[in-house]
Amino acid sequence: xxxxxxxxxVAYDCSVQRWSNLLYQANGRWISEDGKRILPNPExxxxxxxxxxxxxxxxxxxxxxxxxxxxxxPLFKTGVAALMxxxxxxxxxxxxxGTRFSFGTTFFPKEAIxxxxxxxxxxxxxxxxxxHEDAAKLLLWWAEPATTKSYLERLGGxxxxxxxxxxxxxxxxTEYLKPMLDDLAVTPEWVAEDLARPELNLxxxxxxxxxxxxxxxxxRFEETIxxxxxxxxxxxxxxxxxxx
Amino acid sequence: xxxxxxxTPAPDANPPSPLGPRRSSLGWLxxxxxxxxxxxxxxxxxxxxxSVLPMIYGVWMSLQNVDVxxxxxxxxxxNNYLRLFHDGQFGxxxxxxxxxxxDGGSTDxxxxxxxxxVFTGKQAGAANSTRWFYIPFxxxxxxxxxxxxxxxxxxxxVIDGFLKWAGLPxxxxxxxxxxxxxxxxxxxxxxxxxxxxLMVLAGLSQIGPELYEAARIEGAVAWxxxxxxxxxxxRPTILLIVILAMVHATQAFETILLLTDGGPGSATRLVVQxxxxxxxGRLQPGYGVAQAVVLLPIILFVAWLQTRIFKQEGTI
Numbered sequence: 001x002x003x004x005x006x007x008x009x010v011a012y013d014c015s016v017q018r019w020s021n022l023l024y025q026a027n028g029r030w031i032s033e034d035g036k037r038i039l040p041n042p043e044x045x046x047x048x049x050x051x052x053x054x055x056x057x058x059x060x061x062x063x064x065x066x067x068x069x070x071x072x073x074p075l076f077k078t079g080v081a082a083l084m085x086x087x088x089x090x091x092x093x094x095x096x097x098g099t100r101f102s103f104g105t106t107f108f109p110k111e112a113i114x115x116x117x118x119x120x121x122x123x124x125x126x127x128x129x130x131x132h133e134d135a136a137k138l139l140l141w142w143a144e145p146a147t148t149k150s151y152l153e154r155l156g157g158x159x160x161x162x163x164x165x166x167x168x169x170x171x172x173x174t175e176y177l178k179p180m181l182d183d184l185a186v187t188p189e190w191v192a193e194d195l196a197r198p199e200l201n202l203x204x205x206x207x208x209x210x211x212x213x214x215x216x217x218x219x220r221f222e223e224t225i226x227x228x229x230x231x232x233x234x235x236x237x238x239x240x241x242x243x244x
Numbered sequence: 245x246x247x248x249x250x251x252t253p254a255p256d257a258n259p260p261s262p263l264g265p266r267r268s269s270l271g272w273l274x275x276x277x278x279x280x281x282x283x284x285x286x287x288x289x290x291x292x293x294x295s296v297l298p299m300i301y302g303v304w305m306s307l308q309n310v311d312v313x314x315x316x317x318x319x320x321x322x323n324n325y326l327r328l329f330h331d332g333q334f335g336x337x338x339x340x341x342x343x344x345x346x347d348g349g350s351t352d353x354x355x356x357x358x359x360x361x362v363f364t365g366k367q368a369g370a371a372n373s374t375r376w377f378y379i380p381f382x383x384x385x386x387x388x389x390x391x392x393x394x395x396x397x398x399x400x401x402v403i404d405g406f407l408k409w410a411g412l413p414x415x416x417x418x419x420x421x422x423x424x425x426x427x428x429x430x431x432x433x434x435x436x437x438x439x440x441x442l443m444v445l446a447g448l449s450q451i452g453p454e455l456y457e458a459a460r461i462e463g464a465v466a467w468x469x470x471x472x473x474x475x476x477x478x479r480p481t482i483l484l485i486v487i488l489a490m491v492h493a494t495q496a497f498e499t500i501l502l503l504t505d506g507g508p509g510s511a512t513r514l515v516v517q518x519x520x521x522x523x524x525g526r527l528q529p530g531y532g533v534a535q536a537v538v539l540l541p542i543i544l545f546v547a548w549l550q551t552r553i554f555k556q557e558g559t560i
Binding site (some may be wrong): 068128204213 | 313315397398399400408416418419421505507508509510521525527
């Protein structure tokens with residue numbers, strides 16, 4: 001079957017996490033280290049927002065992706081999009097689903113710093129759980145390098161190792177994952193901490209809405225920052241540390 | 245002071261009751277018809293546990309600031325309700341409600357009527373066609389939304405693909421505010437038109453052909469027959485459909501969530517999406533329930549209006 005010609009630049013996932021790549025590479029963060037302010041570095045936010053808006057205005061990112069929320073996978077797999085900006089878990093579908101053309105992976109474009117967007121899966125134990133001790137044992141077992149290695153190798157290329165010195169055999173995904181592992185290796189720890197903050201998770205739909213409004217030219221930068229600050233103040237205003 | 249007459253016999257301390265011998269104070273218990281009430285207990289019990297109690301709990305929750313992550317809650321009085329006055333999303337969602345769903349309702353009714361005129365005719369295969377129109381209604385909203393999402397996709401969708409093939413400009417169905425609303429209306433109408441069409445069909449079958457015949461003899465043209473016979477005779481059915489469509493509008497959730505996720509931005513976000521987002525996205529169940537509590541009198545008003553109109557119409 002003949003593939004259609006590429007008519008889209010980048011199939012870009014419409015999510016806060018994906019846009020956060022640009023924020024982190026501009027050396028910005030969502031929530032300040034003390035957990036009291038949102039977007040503490042507005043210059044970095046402006047850079048990331050402006051760059052992303054320029055991609056949409058130039059029609060490199062199609063509106064069906066952003067704000068249309070079409071999954072980037074089918075757009076890339078059908079050959080309609082030349083590039084896909086997505087998480088590494090998409091690899092499994094592309095490689096095992098039999099993409100009808102050869103493709104490769106590359107590094108994220110570097111700006112002020114190099115940073116990936118470390119997401120992944122979380123195991124959480126609650127402090128006041130009646131099974132607190134057992135939960136702690138499970139977490140410790142899970143954090144052992146041997147357990148992590150075995151789990152990741154069984155998953156294939158869906159998840160990357162959070163342990164820098166842990167050799168994992170990713171099999172047929174090794175070549176594809178190399179640039180991603182390199183990006184992850186130089187990603188500062190604060191990026192992972194910032195992205196894992198529960199407040200960010202609570203706000204993600206509202207933040208995504210603001211990002212969509214700005215990137216599609218519906219609001220101005222000042223309005224966007226003001227709205228995000230307002231959202232942040234609702235959640236961070238009475239911020240208390242979670243019980244450890 | 246008057247002294248009692250000794251010749252008059254003293255009144256009986258316990259005179260006989262005109263209703264016969266006096267029963268004990270709990271006697272009525274043994275004679276009460278318990279059976280109907282006992283049969284009702286399971287239904288009323290389930291209704292109480294799964295409807296009334298959650299409602300009461302919901303109202304209580306709307307007065308609390310519930311912290312789901314920490315498992316704590318604190319009483320904040322009417323703050324959640326006061327917050328609604330300053331919530332742009334909630335304020336914005338109300339006019340959109342009318343725009344999206346009343347548009348959908350009127351479009352629904354137009355197509356129901358058009359379809360019914362066709363199906364009450366003598367065209368071959370009319371009965372089979374009725375069945376085809378009803379199929380979308382039995383489909384799950386998830387299937388409806390997913391199908392339309394792919395049909396309306398700008399880059400891979402059939403509709404825009406056809407426009408491209410015909411050399412016409414494509415339409416940003418799901419990424420421009422106006423078109424996203426239109427898309428929601430199209431998907432909703434497609435989903436529901438069959439159900440409402442059957443109701444209109446039933447209404448049309450109740451109109452006697454002699455009325456049309458008499459009108460024809462009197463020289464009434466098609467639009468006059470429609471205006472003076474069909475429409476007045478269909479009035480109770482149309483009223484019922486209006487009310488059902490309004491109730492459906494207050495419950496519209498799955499199709500919009502999957503088709504546009506309330507977007508782009510918040511262009512297609514309605515009250516129920518806002519509730520869902522508050523309760524499960526931002527983890528503020530108290531605020532989400534407060535919106536539901538505010539919505540309740542609106543739905544009750546619609547129900548009251550329905551009863552009142554039907555009473556006036558003599559339908560009930």
